[in-house]
Amino acid sequence: MQERAIATRYAVxxxxxxxxxxxxxxxxxxxxxxxxSGHTSxxxxxxxxxxxxxxxxxxxxxxxxxxxLIERCMSAPEAVLVRTIALHLAVADAYRDDVLVRxxxxxxxxxxxxxxxxxxPFAGWxxxxxxxxxxxxxxxxxxxxxxxxxxxxxxxxxxxxxxxxDDALGCRDQLAGHxxxxxxxxxxxxxAGDPADVLDRAEALHTQPTRxxx
Amino acid sequence: MQERAIATRYAVxxxxxxxxxxxxxxxxxxxxxxxxSGHTSxxxxxxxxxxxxxxxxxxxxxxxxxxxLIERCMSAPEAVLVRTIALHLAVADAYRDDVLVRxxxxxxxxxxxxxxxxxxPFAGWxxxxxxxxxxxxxxxxxxxxxxxxxxxxxxxxxxxxxxxxDDALGCRDQLAGHxxxxxxxxxxxxxAGDPADVLDRAEALHTQPTRxxx
Amino acid sequence: MQERAIATRYAVxxxxxxxxxxxxxxxxxxxxxxxxSGHTSxxxxxxxxxxxxxxxxxxxxxxxxxxxLIERCMSAPEAVLVRTIALHLAVADAYRDDVLVRxxxxxxxxxxxxxxxxxxPFAGWxxxxxxxxxxxxxxxxxxxxxxxxxxxxxxxxxxxxxxxxDDALGCRDQLAGHxxxxxxxxxxxxxAGDPADVLDRAEALHTQPTRxxx
Amino acid sequence: MQERAIATRYAVxxxxxxxxxxxxxxxxxxxxxxxxSGHTSxxxxxxxxxxxxxxxxxxxxxxxxxxxLIERCMSAPEAVLVRTIALHLAVADAYRDDVLVRxxxxxxxxxxxxxxxxxxPFAGWxxxxxxxxxxxxxxxxxxxxxxxxxxxxxxxxxxxxxxxxDDALGCRDQLAGHxxxxxxxxxxxxxAGDPADVLDRAEALHTQPTRxxx
DNA sequence: ACATTCGGGACTTCCCGTTTTT
DNA sequence: AAAAACGGGAAGTCCCGAATGT
Numbered sequence: 001m002q003e004r005a006i007a008t009r010y011a012v013x014x015x016x017x018x019x020x021x022x023x024x025x026x027x028x029x030x031x032x033x034x035x036x037s038g039h040t041s042x043x044x045x046x047x048x049x050x051x052x053x054x055x056x057x058x059x060x061x062x063x064x065x066x067x068x069l070i071e072r073c074m075s076a077p078e079a080v081l082v083r084t085i086a087l088h089l090a091v092a093d094a095y096r097d098d099v100l101v102r103x104x105x106x107x108x109x110x111x112x113x114x115x116x117x118x119x120x121p122f123a124g125w126x127x128x129x130x131x132x133x134x135x136x137x138x139x140x141x142x143x144x145x146x147x148x149x150x151x152x153x154x155x156x157x158x159x160x161x162x163x164x165x166d167d168a169l170g171c172r173d174q175l176a177g178h179x180x181x182x183x184x185x186x187x188x189x190x191x192a193g194d195p196a197d198v199l200d201r202a203e204a205l206h207t208q209p210t211r212x213x214x
Numbered sequence: 215m216q217e218r219a220i221a222t223r224y225a226v227x228x229x230x231x232x233x234x235x236x237x238x239x240x241x242x243x244x245x246x247x248x249x250x251s252g253h254t255s256x257x258x259x260x261x262x263x264x265x266x267x268x269x270x271x272x273x274x275x276x277x278x279x280x281x282x283l284i285e286r287c288m289s290a291p292e293a294v295l296v297r298t299i300a301l302h303l304a305v306a307d308a309y310r311d312d313v314l315v316r317x318x319x320x321x322x323x324x325x326x327x328x329x330x331x332x333x334x335p336f337a338g339w340x341x342x343x344x345x346x347x348x349x350x351x352x353x354x355x356x357x358x359x360x361x362x363x364x365x366x367x368x369x370x371x372x373x374x375x376x377x378x379x380d381d382a383l384g385c386r387d388q389l390a391g392h393x394x395x396x397x398x399x400x401x402x403x404x405x406a407g408d409p410a411d412v413l414d415r416a417e418a419l420h421t422q423p424t425r426x427x428x
Numbered sequence: 429m430q431e432r433a434i435a436t437r438y439a440v441x442x443x444x445x446x447x448x449x450x451x452x453x454x455x456x457x458x459x460x461x462x463x464x465s466g467h468t469s470x471x472x473x474x475x476x477x478x479x480x481x482x483x484x485x486x487x488x489x490x491x492x493x494x495x496x497l498i499e500r501c502m503s504a505p506e507a508v509l510v511r512t513i514a515l516h517l518a519v520a521d522a523y524r525d526d527v528l529v530r531x532x533x534x535x536x537x538x539x540x541x542x543x544x545x546x547x548x549p550f551a552g553w554x555x556x557x558x559x560x561x562x563x564x565x566x567x568x569x570x571x572x573x574x575x576x577x578x579x580x581x582x583x584x585x586x587x588x589x590x591x592x593x594d595d596a597l598g599c600r601d602q603l604a605g606h607x608x609x610x611x612x613x614x615x616x617x618x619x620a621g622d623p624a625d626v627l628d629r630a631e632a633l634h635t636q637p638t639r640x641x642x
Numbered sequence: 643m644q645e646r647a648i649a650t651r652y653a654v655x656x657x658x659x660x661x662x663x664x665x666x667x668x669x670x671x672x673x674x675x676x677x678x679s680g681h682t683s684x685x686x687x688x689x690x691x692x693x694x695x696x697x698x699x700x701x702x703x704x705x706x707x708x709x710x711l712i713e714r715c716m717s718a719p720e721a722v723l724v725r726t727i728a729l730h731l732a733v734a735d736a737y738r739d740d741v742l743v744r745x746x747x748x749x750x751x752x753x754x755x756x757x758x759x760x761x762x763p764f765a766g767w768x769x770x771x772x773x774x775x776x777x778x779x780x781x782x783x784x785x786x787x788x789x790x791x792x793x794x795x796x797x798x799x800x801x802x803x804x805x806x807x808d809d810a811l812g813c814r815d816q817l818a819g820h821x822x823x824x825x826x827x828x829x830x831x832x833x834a835g836d837p838a839d840v841l842d843r844a845e846a847l848h849t850q851p852t853r854x855x856x
Numbered sequence: 857a858c859a860t861t862c863g864g865g866a867c868t869t870c871c872c873g874t875t876t877t878t
Numbered sequence: 879a880a881a882a883a884c885g886g887g888a889a890g891t892c893c894c895g896a897a898t899g900t
Binding site: 024157187 | 236237238239240241322323324326327334336337364365367368370371372373374375376378379380382383392395396398399400401402403404
Binding site: 537 | 751796800801802811820829
């Protein structure tokens with residue numbers, strides 16, 4: 001692929017992401033994307049084949065973000081719970097800063113309107129979280145009686161609910177704070193140790209991620 | 215308004231709600247509504263003026279549901295926390311059983327696609343919840359140190375997140391169970407008394423609402 | 429017909445005339461007429477049956493105006509040419525003051541868009557004018573060599589052309605002046621006597637019509 | 643613009659002109675134009691953006707016709723008055739032969755129904771005619787006392803009135819004759835020399851335009 | 857290989873003139 | 879005579895392929 005082609009593809013996708021986030025899939029026309037990106041419809045169809053392809057591209061870019069992020073957060077030498085919370089904070093940052101992330105999230109909500117089967121994100125996150133909880137329980141970081149499946153479900157739901165509500169109320173900048181508060185209220189119920197300590201360490205881990213962040 | 219008109223209006227709105235829930239606002243055409251409702255486009259535009267008017271009508275019907283429900287749940291002779299949880303269970307039931315509720319919720323997510331300003335549901339719920347938490351704190355049902363504003367925010371977010379996730383994963387019938395589990399994990403963090411007891415009483419209150427339910 | 433019915437009919441027709449004049453037949457909707465008249469669509473359909481009926485009514489009212497006007501102008505004890513010019517001035521006044529006249533004129537231009545065959549106005553006027561010219565020639569008021577058919581055609585065309593152009597240029601109040609000037613330039617060509625004298629007498633006759641004007 | 647595009651644009655415009663002439667602006671639907679032109683709505687909207695754009699295009703084509711025509715007629719080595727009359731004959735021919743001209747004229751009458759401000763044709767013609775009259779007066783071709791402004795107004799009005807009336811009465815083929823007759827009756831009033839001579843020369847000039855007509 | 861111009865229709869929102877019901 | 883319902887278009891947009899450059 002030529003350099004110009006890459007730039008075109010990127011610009012179009014970025015424009016699409018922005019519009020999908022604002023207006024949803026059905027509410028966005030390819031013409032809108034064409035206009036905003038400054039390219040032409042022929043160009044768009046060359047790179048993405050169809051409107052659906054555009055959505056697919058955004059969704060894929062969205063999904064391909066997580067593995068790397070998870071890897072980065074989980075490799076730190078800290079307690080499982082602490083690393084989990086730090087991961088949440090990282091996701092919250094991504095959500096706050098990256099249109100692509102918000103667009104991907106919205107597209108997923110509207111997956112029924114789109115033709116293609118999009119990969120299920122909640123399911124993935126719940127599985128990951130469940131694994132972390134199991135690990136934490138093995139380490140004694142959470143109570144032995146915790147039902148990791150249900151708890152993972154709840155945690156993911158609360159986490160995404162917080163995103164949604166903050167988004168809706170226009171306080172996306174408070175997202176990280178709200179996520180921390182969520183954990184503060186949940187930790188006792190999970191039978192974890194001193195919440196304040198866990199949260200502090202998570203925050204510390206997050207502000208200075210692994211070693212080298214970009 | 216004539217009886218026939220009322221019936222028509224209702225049927226059209228119900229059809230619209232169903233389609234809005236399934237396909238979203240932008241993904242639904244007025245023609246679809248016309249087809250599903252079995253009426254004619256003239257009729258639809260007579261009653262609702264525009265597609266937007268249709269959405270507005272659904273949203274308003276959605277909002278006008280809560281005051282009555284809240285009143286019904288809150289009049290019971292029980293602890294505030296118990297009544298609050300019972301209210302959550304009632305809302306979960308409504309969400310499970312009533313297309314209009316799910317449509318209203320989805321429309322609100324997509325409010326930016328719709329022209330008219332829809333009333334903010336989350337804000338209302340947060341305010342109500344905050345009031346209940348204040349009351350509970352005054353009664354000693356939750357810890358004195360609780361920040362009712364932040365806690366209310368979190369509770370509402372978790373609650374709606376649970377709806378969203380269950381909806382997405384196709385397990386709407388488990389919604390009530392997930393809501394109860396959410397409270398089970400939250401109650402310790404809120405400094406409430408024995409969680410099991412509170413939850414049992416809430417469930418009891420919910421299954422036999424006031425005295426006379428419809 | 430009841431008094432109220434007559435008033436309704438009149439009001440609706442007046443509203444229709446106004447709108448037809450402004451926007452033309454196809455550009456006016458029955459709804460517009462309903463709105464402007466302040467009555468209801470049922471009422472309109474009761475009195476006029478259809479949009480076409482509305483146009484027909486306006487056109488008929490327009491046509492029924494002329495016989496009386498012609499009779500009034502022509503009964504004066506003056507030279508034929510003078511009376512003819514006075515008639516033109518009277519028509520010009522009617523055009524200036526009466527929406528119905530302008531509406532009728534416009535409807536006639538658009539007769540092809542309307543279904544019903546409207547009576548031909550130009551033809552009628554040309555016939556009348558031709559008769560007057562024949563009479564004038566017999567009296568020696570115009571040259572013996574005048575081709576009354578062609579001249580009548582030209583006079584009517586110029587007359588209506590002046591209406592149209594003045595209308596278009598927004599100088600409807602100068603219409604009478606332009607009509608007089610038209611005759612001033614035409615009279616020599618028609619072999620008439622002193623133009624100034626004829627025009628003065630026509631103007632005098634017009635400003636004090638027969639005896640009793642309203 | 644590609645060759646095919648030019649052909650398409652032209653065909654659509656021609657179809658639009660024909661329909662506008664027959665049914666007026668409001669009476670013509672874009673669908674009619676699509677049908678008659680044999681193209682598709684996508685094509686029409688690609689080239690003209692809107693129904694209004696279609697009307698604008700026709701009106702502009704109409705207006706762009708005159709400068710060339712005027713130039714051609716006025717460059718002949720003849721008396722001003724003769725050239726003016728020859729110009730009128732040329733316009734009459736154009737009106738008889740070219741739908742686009744008739745459509746342009748009708749659209750202008752209906753300009754209030756169209757959204758865009760169409761350029762004023764009468765005003766232009768009056769100005770041109772006035773200039774010619776001034777010139778003619780300077781050459782002694784018309785009387786010194788002539789008010790060129792009022793006379794120009796009258797001439798243009800009569801000219802267009804003749805078009806309208808002939809059109810209405812279905813005798814468009816007699817238009818040239820009527821125009822000549824109009825001048826025959828007007829020339830004496832303008833204080834011109836022998837009318838018969840002037841008219842003969844005008845007709846001669848017209849039938850053999852400059853040298854090379856297409 | 858990449859980009860653009862042009863064209864194709866189906867579809868969307870909404871209004872229109874009209875009839876039917878109350 | 880007012881309220882309600884009816885369908886058939888109206889204008890205009892949408893997604894996309896095909897033709898046409900660079």
